[in-house]
Amino acid sequence: MRSLIPWPALALCLVPSVSIAQSSKPTITLDEYMNTTAITAARLSPDGSSAVIATESPDWKANVFQDDLWLWTAHTGLRPLTHSGSEENPQWSPDGKWIAFVSDRALPGETASSDGTPASSADKASRLWLISVSGGEALPLYTQKLSIHAFAWSPDGKSIYFSARQPLTPEQQEAQKNEWKDVIRYREQYRGDLLVKLAVEPALVRATSVPLPIHPEADKAAAKPAPNTDLLPPGAQTVTSSALSITQVAPSPDGKTLAFVTGPVHQREEEPADYEIYFVSPDGGSARRVTHNEGIESHLVWTQSSRWLYFQVGPGAGFIEGPFKDVQGRLYRMDPTSAKIERLGADFQGSFDKFTLLPDGREIATGVSGIEIQVYLVDGSKATKLPGLAGSYTGLASAHDSKAILVQHSTINSPTQVYLATDPLHPEHLTALTAFNPIFAQRAQPEWQPFKWKSDDGRTIEGVLIFPPGKKEARHLRMLTLIHGGPEDADGNHFGADWYDWATYAADNGWLVFRPNYRGSTGYGDDFMLEITPHIVSRPGRDILTGVDALVKDGYADPDHLAIGGYSYGGYMTNWLITQTTRFRSAVTGAGAVEHAANWGNDDLTFDDAWFLGGRPWENPAIYQSEAALFQFNKVKTPVHLVQGGADVRVSYLEGVTMERALQSLSIPHTFLVFPGEGHGLPVNPWHGYIKVREELKWLDKYDR
Secondary structure, eight states, X not given: OOOOXXXXXXOEEOOOOOOOOGGGXXXXXXXXXXXXXXXXXXXXOTTSSEEEEEEEEEETTTTEEEEEEEEEETTTEEEEOOOSSBEEEEEEOTXXXXXXXXXXXXXXXXXXXXXXXXXXXXXXXXXXXXXXXXXXXXXXXXXXXXXXXXXXXXXXXXXXXXXXXXXOOHHHHHHHHHHHTTOOOTTTTOOOEEEEEEEHHHHHHHHHHSOOOOOGGGGTTXXXXXXXXXXXXXXXXXXXXXXXXXXXXXXXXXXXXXXEEEEOTTOOOOOGGXXXXXXXXXXXXXXXXXXXXXXXXXXXXXXXXXXXXXXXXXXXXXXXXXXXXXXXOEEEEEOTTTOOXXXXXXXXXXXXXEEEEOTTSXXXXXXXXXXXXXXXXXXXXXXXXXXXXXXXXXXEEEOSSOSOEEEEEEETTEEEEEEEESSTTOTTSOEEOOOOOGGGGGSOOOEEEEEEEEOTTSOXXXXXXXXXXXXXXXXSEEEXXXXXXXXXXXXXXXXXXXXXXXXXXXXXXXXXXXXXXXXXXXXXXXXXXXXXXXXXXXXXXXXXXXXXXXXXHTTSEXXXXXXXXEETHHHHHHHHHTTTOXXXXXXXXXXXXXXXXXHHHHOSOHHHHHXXXXXXXXXXXXXXXXXXXXXXXXXXXXXXXXXXXXXXXXXXXXXXXHHHHHHHHTTOOEEEEEETTOOTTOOSOHHHHHHHHHHHHHHHHHTOO
């Protein structure tokens, strides 16, 4: 089941809509709420006249999420570009004639076995494909099963650079199978990446004139190829190899330098040194490491002159200016000759989210400050807020030959859409390119307001209150405290409607929803974030409980009808808070640890955890125990609904098992739902998220009679 989107014949100017009385609109249903289309990427063509937009939406019949590409032009508006449902990360060719993307769609006739059954997810490869903007079917750049980690067009558009795991020869695969059978050699069996250059035109000729392979069984009679010739595409040039994974590739416009960022091959954030920037010649050779710090660099962007390489370190992604610590998102640029790094926008007290460069080299960025995300012009240490609409801007994208930019914008009640700003310094003047999720404007919408209070030490804390439709003036409402994850995040004036962010659905169903931006949240300064360590749950826990007290005192919340919930770090906090008070009538929690020692070992963010808790488990055992909910579970009286992804490695599934065992032994009413095959973000089956929200709301209502 897919949502039907009415596309306008002409782009819509963003103007205030005429409101209809909320009482005349029906409440949104769960089916409608969860059937949303999310925008995952938006890229502007080099001349600024077109845009490619990537979306994700649930396919309820197939039990998967569908990833599609759409093409917008001023002449045709928005139209579907691809239709296989597995396309991601679109990138324009420098001449604007082609769009490259990553897809795990099968080649014609490709199967996983000799009986003709479709390829399983384990056998699929995320290959590079090209599609012409003038029409036609997408074409694969190669047939080999090389799963792409990152790619980028060469400046002249003649080639594409991509990274992929170093392939094994058939002989190596057979030897490994014979020696180790199905044994996993933890760490030892992982391989690093190759960085490859592939000429586009010959690859397209092969894709259009050479029959694509059927499956291995169909080619038994064919002449055996020379050893190793099929590991890389014909004509591919290996630029360099790395013992690490290559997560982003950025060729300099002058064609002299190829920059890339690395990450761990095992996908576990164990050492900051795994995340660094390297330079290599596009002609090939040994790569040179140019950063040596304790931050996670990302989003490499060259100026058109190749004079500077810009990048960012996201919130909670470490610190490049000294020993590791979690601070807000920061912007930097590097002189590629000297490798000297300069911090940009240092005067901004919020957290930078995304950035892009205009053709003249000026930098604009989105920044989180309080409960809004706005657009800023960054010049040296200064960050000047540009005129903007209330709400949250995300996803900036600029063009090579045009001053226009793409932005995404939303509010609590307005779904995220893609907009074109012809003047990048005036992002308040926008033309809408998309009109996804129109159902929300047709349903009763909750009202909201910011709320501030003093914590127990006098620190001012801010959050958001979301009221049931038509109930903003009401008092003594039943209240759900819904805690965001991260902790490097912040709730505010932005849209959310999915398994994780279902605050407005709870409000639609009669709950006053309190969303606190406790200490550790972004948008309130580095000191505000840093005050969370080493008291990783007790310090923000007091912020949250004093907020609940303030709302009861001010008459918003009914003290006899309180509930609490959260997922990920919000689950950590929920698990902790039900050991600190019995005032909550029910709790809904997911993917939150109940202790920190085993979680440090299982978590894929181990160095981050160790920083939060002041060291590794044996270095600070007292904090590991005093900040763990498990050791205070004898105080729990609150009925708990618990969920966990069965394949979660961010917060191990076994943390959920441990919590369930504790609740069972204490005879605390509880339920435990496990979503098979799901990781931390429930990315596999949309029904899992649907059932999660359905059962969480049922649990809250059950204990609030």
